[in-house]
Amino acid sequence: MSPELGNTAPVSWPRRAGAAALIVLCWLPVAYLALLSLARDWAFPALLPTALTLATWQRALAGNDGLITSFATSVGIALLVATLATTAAGVASRIFAYHRHRGWWVLAMHAPFALSPVILGTCLLYFFIRLGLVGSAAGVIAAQFIFGYAYAVIVLVGFWNPHVAALEDLARTLGAGKREVLRRVVFPLARPLLAVAFFQTFLLSWFDYGLAAVIGAGKVPVLTLRVTEYMGSGNVHLAAVCALLLVVPPLAFLLLNRRLAITAA
Amino acid sequence: MTPPAQPFLSVEALDKRFGAERVLDGVGFTLERESVLAILGRSGGGKTTLLKILAGLVPADSGRFLLDGRDLSTVPPERRQVVYLYQEPLLFPHLSVRENLVFGLRLRRLDEAAMRARIEPLVDRLGLADHLEKMPAQLSGGQRQRVAFGRALAIQPPLLLLDEPFGSLDATTRAEMQTLFREVARQVAITAIFVTHDVKEALIVGDRFGHLAGARLKLFADRAAFIGDPVSGAASEIAFWNSLASKTPSPPRA
Numbered sequence: 001m002s003p004e005l006g007n008t009a010p011v012s013w014p015r016r017a018g019a020a021a022l023i024v025l026c027w028l029p030v031a032y033l034a035l036l037s038l039a040r041d042w043a044f045p046a047l048l049p050t051a052l053t054l055a056t057w058q059r060a061l062a063g064n065d066g067l068i069t070s071f072a073t074s075v076g077i078a079l080l081v082a083t084l085a086t087t088a089a090g091v092a093s094r095i096f097a098y099h100r101h102r103g104w105w106v107l108a109m110h111a112p113f114a115l116s117p118v119i120l121g122t123c124l125l126y127f128f129i130r131l132g133l134v135g136s137a138a139g140v141i142a143a144q145f146i147f148g149y150a151y152a153v154i155v156l157v158g159f160w161n162p163h164v165a166a167l168e169d170l171a172r173t174l175g176a177g178k179r180e181v182l183r184r185v186v187f188p189l190a191r192p193l194l195a196v197a198f199f200q201t202f203l204l205s206w207f208d209y210g211l212a213a214v215i216g217a218g219k220v221p222v223l224t225l226r227v228t229e230y231m232g233s234g235n236v237h238l239a240a241v242c243a244l245l246l247v248v249p250p251l252a253f254l255l256l257n258r259r260l261a262i263t264a265a
Numbered sequence: 266m267t268p269p270a271q272p273f274l275s276v277e278a279l280d281k282r283f284g285a286e287r288v289l290d291g292v293g294f295t296l297e298r299e300s301v302l303a304i305l306g307r308s309g310g311g312k313t314t315l316l317k318i319l320a321g322l323v324p325a326d327s328g329r330f331l332l333d334g335r336d337l338s339t340v341p342p343e344r345r346q347v348v349y350l351y352q353e354p355l356l357f358p359h360l361s362v363r364e365n366l367v368f369g370l371r372l373r374r375l376d377e378a379a380m381r382a383r384i385e386p387l388v389d390r391l392g393l394a395d396h397l398e399k400m401p402a403q404l405s406g407g408q409r410q411r412v413a414f415g416r417a418l419a420i421q422p423p424l425l426l427l428d429e430p431f432g433s434l435d436a437t438t439r440a441e442m443q444t445l446f447r448e449v450a451r452q453v454a455i456t457a458i459f460v461t462h463d464v465k466e467a468l469i470v471g472d473r474f475g476h477l478a479g480a481r482l483k484l485f486a487d488r489a490a491f492i493g494d495p496v497s498g499a500a501s502e503i504a505f506w507n508s509l510a511s512k513t514p515s516p517p518r519a
Contacts, residue, residue, distance in 0.1 A: 166351060172341075173343075174343075176343055177343050
């Protein structure tokens with residue numbers, strides 16, 4: 001074993017304290033939201049709620065407020081955007097990577113990020129009205145796809161290089177058809193980056209507010225809109241439940257993909 | 266009167282340009298079964314392009330390529346059975362040595378027993394028995410090239426194309442691999458085209474010899490003709506070593 005790998009020197013206390021502080025900082029907002037969602041009375045200046053209740057969660061899970069529908073809508077839209085964007089970017093990134101104007105294509109993929117989602121949504125609104133997509137889940141998916149696709153191309157374009165091209169050629173001379181090359185060579189090699197692209201595009205869609213608000217026109221009840229709606233109406237406990245639901249899928253994805261993300265990095 | 270025997274490999278008037286640059290100009294040759302054609306040439310002289318055209322990885326502008334009487338000019342690479350061995354020992358990094366060796370056999374849907382029977386003699390010949398479960402990153406350059414060579418031989422290709430396969434190895438490993446290639450080529454009776462810029466390597470591995478320069482291929486009648494022609498550089502190299510030997514005092518005898 002190399003000395004680096006076999007290094008079992010004890011971690012110094014400042015590093016431990018730093019790591020602990022980082023963990024607390026990451027989890028503190030989640031803990032606060034959990035407490036807020038369970039609080040019955042939490043009046044200023046009390047540091048902690050005086051009573052806890054499951055009533056808000058029971059109300060949310062009963063489905064009367066449409067939270068479950070919103071959760072399902074958000075999950076469905078984000079999964080669809082991530083799947084479409086990663087698949088399309090997987091194909092497009094290969095074309096762009098081997099194109100003689102690779103640099104220009106990659107630069108073009110940064111264009112959606114020059115504008116905020118709300119401004120891009122406003123720019124797209126006219127076209128989406130003409131296409132009959134405003135106020136529909138399909139419209140929100142199409143708008144979010146623009147961001148997700150561009151982002152996934154930027155992530156995946158670096159995968160393609162002369163070494164991968166040589167491996168593809170090699171596989172073909174050994175008897176692999178194009179589909180076999182994809183299945184046996186390209187996909188296994190690209191899997192960590194594909195996972196990162198999928199996860200990140202999922203998050204782009206999941207946490208989007210601007211496009212859902214403008215293109216969805218209030219008719220596509222995604223969770224991010226629900227949070228602001230509850231906050232606006234002063235129902236902070238339901239807003240906390242909603243915000244916690246917003247954190248759950250990304251956390252689950254993060255834990256599932258941790259190994260893949262580390263490999264890709 | 267019986268017609269003359271058809272050559273196993275026949276390349277006819279291959280032309281290739283990249284933009285304004287002519288890389289191959291009417292390249293043509295024939296090769297008998299179970300012989301190795303060593304093509305000498307400088308880097309960037311079109312050797313790789315010639316091999317990639319024969320492998321089906323680069324299209325020729327014009328010309329034909331017949332193997333065992335069959336025109337392969339428009340056949341896709343996966344259906345040619347012509348394996349191209351890269352300068353770098355290129356292994357699939359996500360597969361173990363064993364899985365690299367059987368890669369082509371899996372594509373041909375051989376069962377496990379048949380695959381084992383096919384690779385076991387190669388594993389012994391190439392000295393890979395202790396490395397089968399390793400990943401490519403755990404191998405040395407010479408070991409990687411042995412695996413690449415074994416993987417190519419496993420599918421028993423009618424034609425093997427070797428593009429300076431030992432160019433990235435150190436001098437000792439390179440010499441070992443040249444000898445190994447020669448031995449294995451004789452044992453398994455392969456037909457191969459071996460391109461190199463090293464005249465000594467060409468002489469070790471080849472049965473027939475060619476020189477590619479200025480987009481044109483010059484073929485030599487035999488080894489003596491190759492050594493005797495100034496373009497091969499063999500004669501000047503021999504002269505250099507002879508002059509060095511004559512100037513170096515012999516070591517004292519014990």
